[in-house]
Amino acid sequence: MIKRNKIGIFDSGVGGLTLVKHLFSYLPGYDLLYFGDTARVPYGSKSEKTITKFALEDTEFLLSQGARIVIIGCNTVSAVAYDVLQDNFSVPILDIIFPGVKEALRKTTNGKIGIIGTQATVNSKSHEYYLNRLEPSVKVFSNPCPLLAPLAENNNMSKYVVKSILKTYLQPLVKNNIDTLILGCTHYPYFISEIENLYPNLNLIDPAKQAAQDLKKLLQRDKNLDSQLSKNNHTEYFVSDTPKNFVEVYHRFIDRSLEHVKVVDLEKVLQPKRQELYHDNSIVKIEV
Amino acid sequence: MIKRNKIGIFDSGVGGLTLVKHLFSYLPGYDLLYFGDTARVPYGSKSEKTITKFALEDTEFLLSQGARIVIIGCNTVSAVAYDVLQDNFSVPILDIIFPGVKEALRKTTNGKIGIIGTQATVNSKSHEYYLNRLEPSVKVFSNPCPLLAPLAENNNMSKYVVKSILKTYLQPLVKNNIDTLILGCTHYPYFISEIENLYPNLNLIDPAKQAAQDLKKLLQRDKNLDSQLSKNNHTEYFVSDTPKNFVEVYHRFIDRSLEHVKVVDLEKVLQPKRQELYHDNSIVKIEV
Secondary structure (H helix, E strand, O other), X not given: OOOOOEEEEEEOOOOOXXXXXXXXXXXXXXXXXXXXXXXXXXXXXXXXXXXXXXXXHHHHHHHHOOEEEEXXXXXXXXXXXXXXXXXXXXXXXXXOHHHHHHHHHHHOOOOEEEEEEOHHHHHHOHHHHHHHHHOOOOXXXXXXXXXXXXXXXXXXOOHHHHHHHHHHHHHHHHOOOOOEEEEEOOOHHHHHHHHHHHOOOOEXXXXXXXXXXXXXXXXXXXXXXXXXXXXXXXXXXXXXXXXXXXXXXXXXXXXXXXXXXXXXXXXXXXXXXHHHHOOXXXXXXXXX | OOOOOEXXXXXXXXXXXXXXXXXXXXXXXXXXXXXXXXOOOOOOOOOHHHHHHHHHXXXXXXXXXXXXXXXXXXHHHHHHHHHHHHHXXXXXXXXXXXXXXXXXXXXXXXXXXXXXXXXXXXXXXXHHHHHHHHOOOOXXXXXXXXXXXXXXXXXXXXXXXXXXXXXXXXXXXXXXXXOEEEEEOOOHHHHHHHHHHHOOOOEEEOHHHHHHHHHHHHHHHOHHHHHXXXXXOOEEEEEXXXXXXXXXXXHHHOOOOOOEEEEEOHHHHHHHHHHHHOOOOOEEEEEO
C-alpha cells in the first residue's frame, strides 16, 4: 500500500511548475508529486462541468500516488472546482485563488483590483466572490486573455507584438484605475517584466508565490500534519502526454536537474473508481 | 441496430465546421454526422500517440452513430493518424491533407510550396511526404503557427496586431519565394482576406474545400457507395464539452439554422471497446 506522505500539485499542463518553483524555495526538502494533464490541456477554454470532471480525476490520481495534501496548481480549476474537490476528498485541498486574493487586498490602496485569467476563470467570478467577501467595498475589474498562455509557451513574436497583445488585454483594466493586478493564470508571470515596463505603478500579484507561502504557514501551525509529510528532497513528475514540452518548460522555469518523467494513462489508472465519482448520461441533447 | 448510411466528419473542436460548410455546398442533401472533441481540444500541440488515440476514439464514435464514410475534418489528425485509422476500420476514411496537396501541385508554377499548420502537423512532415511522392522536384517550406487557431476563435486584437502575427509566421516562407500556400489547419481560412492583402500573389489553398470536392468525385465514380448514403438533408452535431463555443462558431461559419447539439461522454460510449483498440501500460517512465 502506498504511503500518503507527499505534497501533491496538479495543473492542466505545465504552468503549475511555477508553483513547484515557489515550493522549492519556501518548503525546501519536502517531497512533491506533480501531475500535468498535458493530454487534455488547456482547461481554461472548457466548461465548468468538464473542468470539474478532469480536476476530480487529477486529484484522485495524486492520492493514488501518495499525496497527503493536494494543492490545485491551476487558477482555472481553483476558480471553478475548488468546492467540489473539497466535497469529494478528505485530505486538505488548497487552492491558488484565495492566497492571491488576500495578497491583493494587502497591496491595494485605492481598492480597485484587476484580474486577468482564462475565460473559465473570469466567467466563474470566483475572484470577485472572495474579494468582496473579505472586503465588500473593493471594486473588481476582470478580462479574459485567451492568447497569453499559448503565447507564453510559444513566444517567437516581436517585443512590439507582445506589448500590443498585453496592452489590448490590460488597457481596459488600467482605464478603470486599478492599482493592483492579479496574474490569475500560472503562465502569466512569464510576462511580469513586460507588464512592469508597460504599467510601472501596478502591484502585480503572483498567486503561486502566495500559495507556497500560505502552505508554509499552514505547516508551521499544524505540526501534526507537517510531521506526516516526508522530506527527502524528492519530486516525482507525471504527465498524461509525452513529456517533450514539459521538459522544455521545466528547464525554463526550474533551476534543478530532472531525472525522469512518468507518462500516465489516466483512464486506465482510474477506471474502476471513475463511475462513482461522476454520474452522467453518456449523450445529452441540448436545444439551442 | 443503427443503419450505417451517413457521412461522418470529426475534428478536435469546431474548425471542421468549415468542411461541413463545403459539404453543404458540394453535396447538398446528404446526411451528415459531425463530432467535435471540444473537451480535449486542441490536438495540434499534443503528441502523435495521444492524437492517434483520440482519433481512433472519435472515428469509433462516428461509426457507432451510423457513419458509412468518415472524413477527417482536422489537418492534425490527417497528418499524424490517417494510416492508423485506415488500418483499424473497414469503412472508407478520407483525409484532408492529400486533397490540399493535389490542389497545391495544380496551382504552383515555380514548384515552391509553403505549409502552415499546428506544431504536430508540421512535425509530421506529411505534406512534404505526399508532395514529394507526387512531384519529387517540388520544394516545401513549412512553419508551425501555434497562435493562429486561438486567435481565430478569440480575435479581439487590432488589425495591426493580427497583421504582425501573420507576418511573423508567413515572412520566413515568403522569403523562400513560395508561390502557393496550403492553409493546413481548418481555422486558417478565417484569415484568408488578411493573407491576401499581405501577399496578393500567393495561391492560397483551403484543404477543406478540396476535400469536399474530392468526396463529390468519389461518389460520382462509386455509385454503389453513393446509393448507400441517405439524403434527407439532415445533419447531427455532437460535441464532448458543452456546446456554447460550438454554437457561436457555427453561426459565424454556416448560414443555416441549428436545432440542437448533442453532448457526448466519449468514455462511457466507448468504454467496452476501448481496450481492444489501444494497448498500453498505464504509467510509463521516461528518462530525460
